[in-house]
Amino acid sequence: MSSAISVRHLTKDFRIGIRGLKLRAVDDLSLEIPRGQVYGLLGPNGCGKSTTLKIVLGLVSATAGEISILGHPSATSAARRRTGFLPEAPYFHKFLTGRELVRYCAQLSGVAADSVGAAVEDALGLAAMTEAADRPIGTYSKGMLQRIGFAQAVVHDPELVILDEPTAGVDPVGSAAIGRMIHTMRDKGKTIVLCSHLLGQVEQVCDRVAIMDRGKLVLEGAVDDVLARRDRHVMTVEAMTPAARDAAEAALAAHGAKVTSVTHPRRSLEDLFRELVTGSRDA
């Protein structure tokens, strides 16, 4: 089966100003995104992540290179029917209510007329937006905007979901919820591509990552392979006295092993935050 997204030697130059100065946003990028996984696209601001996703979706044209999406050579309407997209910093028609927006998106995405209602309720439920669905979007908080954006991206049950910074501006509890939504989608066999600057979350959520810098790919691989340092080991020990530590070090040294550092494990601020706080009011 073909990959969900394949990008070959993609280059994008933006012309800026009247003099037509060129700005290279993506530079000879090649990527294969396999199906059925959560794929993270990382990199500093302005490295070309959003531009790459827009080219894949056919919203921006490539200067050079080829893409294919779900086996289609370009983002044809048949390919886009099987794809959901949440743009970065999403902003929706603020004069619509959340439910109206999701319904509108379902209709445009070609959901059959008799199943639109059920699809809308499912998507709102998945994004935990059922309660606020009848409020105008103009009154939503940032986190709610992201979640309604998630709902409109998945309402037509797409095979491929592309999320550009789904957790920007969302509190840790909310972004953990978005992480769970992503896993729910993956367990249904969907492919999810996401950009994020929250590395901790990417590490938890993604199966594979690619890191870009200045439009170029600098690293790509499965998260476990990329992060594991197979030549080092960590042990967590309770009730250790100085004498016990010396004995342990001596025993290890007898086998040629060497202790290089001893520290106290720390819990993450995120874990602490989640222990103390119950949830946002919007959730």
Next chain:
Amino acid sequence: MPNMKASLQRTLWISRVTFLEAVRQRFFAFLLVLSAAMVLSSVSFRVFDFGHGELKFIADFGFGGMFFFGSVLAVVMTAQLFFSEMDNKTALTLLAKPLSRTEFLLGKFCGAWAVLGVFVIVLASLLGLVLWAREAELIALAEQSGKIPATFSAAGLAEFVLLQWLRLGVVTAIVLAISALARTFLFAVVVGSLAVVAGQLQWIAQDAVLKPSDSLLYEGFLWVSCRLIPNLQQFNIGDALVLGSAGVAPGAVAEVALSGLLYVTAYLCVGSLVFRRREI
């Protein structure tokens, strides 16, 4: 033809939301109230000759207001509806769906045109009411004095509404074509307004074409501008229709309507060709 049907459906949904957006904006309500007040204020006009002159004056005044405010609405609102999608990046969400750019542009057009239809119908109904009331008064006066006043024709008014609506449709299509190319709202509004003015003056170029000239370049320029810019004046057979004074040639209305539809189609084609290449 299931594809065709789905495509029409999508266009319809886009236009529905566009219509909703326009109607929920204050700008539309403001212009509607302003121009309605203008039409209604013509009740107070009293011209001395009690007859055709007065009804014509009221009608001209109403048509003028309808055209002026209608054009402002067609230019500013259409550009606004287009650029609100671009600038707020909502177009990004929509165009990532299985929706073609042509359907998107056509949806915007139909939505804006529907709003203009509401505008024209409301104003024309008010104008009809004023004309009808004044006519009744004038007939009563005429019976006393023995003069025969002009009568106004409701069917003519209906035809006129249709023509005005088409004229505003042509303006909307031009503005959309310009917006598809333009980077900013302001540029689209300025160039769109210039296009309306050019359309109003197009008959001058058309007259000039008929006169022989020795410069080929000049003739070529005139010929091109006559084809490129629609003659917006040709829709102005308003008082002939409504007051039935000067006779309207039988095919004239159909001919004008046909040319209007052709211009709408042509500008929408150009617009969607340009829009297809636009980076969102």
